[in-house]
Amino acid sequence: xxxxxxxxxxxxxxxxxxxxxxxxxxxxxxxxxxxxxxxxxxxxxxxxxxxxxxxxxxxxxxxxxxxxxxxxxxxxxxxxxxxxxxxxxxxxxxxxxxxxxxxxxxxxxxxxxxxxxxxxxxxxxxxxxxxxxxxxxxxxxxxxxxxxxxxxxxxxxxxxxxxxxxx
Amino acid sequence: xxxxxxxxxxxxxxxxxxxxxxxxxxxxxxxxxxxxxxxxxxxxxxxxxxxxxxxxxxxxxxxxxxxxxxxxxxxxxxxxxxxxxxxxxxxxxxxxxxxxxxxxxxxxxxxxxxxxxxxxxxxxxxxxxxxxxxxxxxxxxxxxxxxxxxxxxxxxxxxxxxxxxx
Numbered sequence: 111x112x113x114x115x116x117x118x119x120x121x122x123x124x125x126x127x128x129x130x131x132x133x134x135x136x137x138x139x140x141x142x143x144x145x146x147x148x149x150x151x152x153x154x155x156x157x158x159x160x161x162x163x164x165x166x167x168x169x170x171x172x173x174x175x176x177x178x179x180x181x182x183x184x185x186x187x188x189x190x191x192x193x194x195x196x197x198x199x200x201x202x203x204x205x206x207x208x209x210x211x212x213x214x215x216x217x218x219x220x221x222x223x224x225x226x227x228x229x230x231x232x233x234x235x236x237x238x239x240x241x242x243x244x245x246x247x248x249x250x251x252x253x254x255x256x257x258x259x260x261x262x263x264x265x266x267x268x269x270x271x272x273x274x275x276x277x
Numbered sequence: 278x279x280x281x282x283x284x285x286x287x288x289x290x291x292x293x294x295x296x297x298x299x300x301x302x303x304x305x306x307x308x309x310x311x312x313x314x315x316x317x318x319x320x321x322x323x324x325x326x327x328x329x330x331x332x333x334x335x336x337x338x339x340x341x342x343x344x345x346x347x348x349x350x351x352x353x354x355x356x357x358x359x360x361x362x363x364x365x366x367x368x369x370x371x372x373x374x375x376x377x378x379x380x381x382x383x384x385x386x387x388x389x390x391x392x393x394x395x396x397x398x399x400x401x402x403x404x405x406x407x408x409x410x411x412x413x414x415x416x417x418x419x420x421x422x423x424x425x426x427x428x429x430x431x432x433x434x435x436x437x438x439x440x441x442x443x
Contacts, residue, residue: 126395132385134401136422136441 324353338371
């Protein structure tokens, strides 16, 4: 039994699932489900389709380089069965899986962090520069309380945007 | 003031929309193309039935044969089935001449077929290997990939001759 990878979305194909297409040069394209098969027939490039693993890896959404990935490898020689080794492997799988999950979540958190800070900075800049569109400078001088606070309080960027729209 | 704001916003909005529009039109055209392509190339694949023309992928001398009878199955032949065919095109000095009635095993079919584990397999084209009445191949070579299901159908000789087994 072998778990193949889907050609389009790189998800595992369990036995009895999916369809495989054999081209005349004997290359085999395996698909996990009809969704992937249809996308292949439409000649879509998996690197350009956002939900595929290929896209996510290419665009830095997922972790690509990690030592935990090196356990999964194509081995041409079948390993001889050894009860002890198998037992250890089964234990290790859980441990490695946990490590990988942790690292992945950390990777994603790090990715989000930069984005949030960037959005916040941009929103702040926009607010500073174009508050005059919402309220004239003269009015602002008269009654500063009516405008949005000048970053004394933590402002969520999306909310400030909304407020501006309402004004 | 408000107008200034509105004008700025509208400009932004237009530019945004413009970008969107461009994108949309681009994507639309591409999707149209792909749809057309899929209509041309991806028609509904069916059984190999009477008058289906198949490619001959051995060196028996025939190039194209037309199915005149599927030996098993009411609807027609599928991957691995045997058919009776008439030779429509042949090489000038081959073993098989044009107009002869021959037996053949379907080694590639564009219609998908269930594998023993429940998954499916399909090929690029409809191809056949010519055999005699006993099931021995007429040619001495087989080109292109063939499915391993032929073993179940007792066509081991074709499998041994084949270049690739899928």
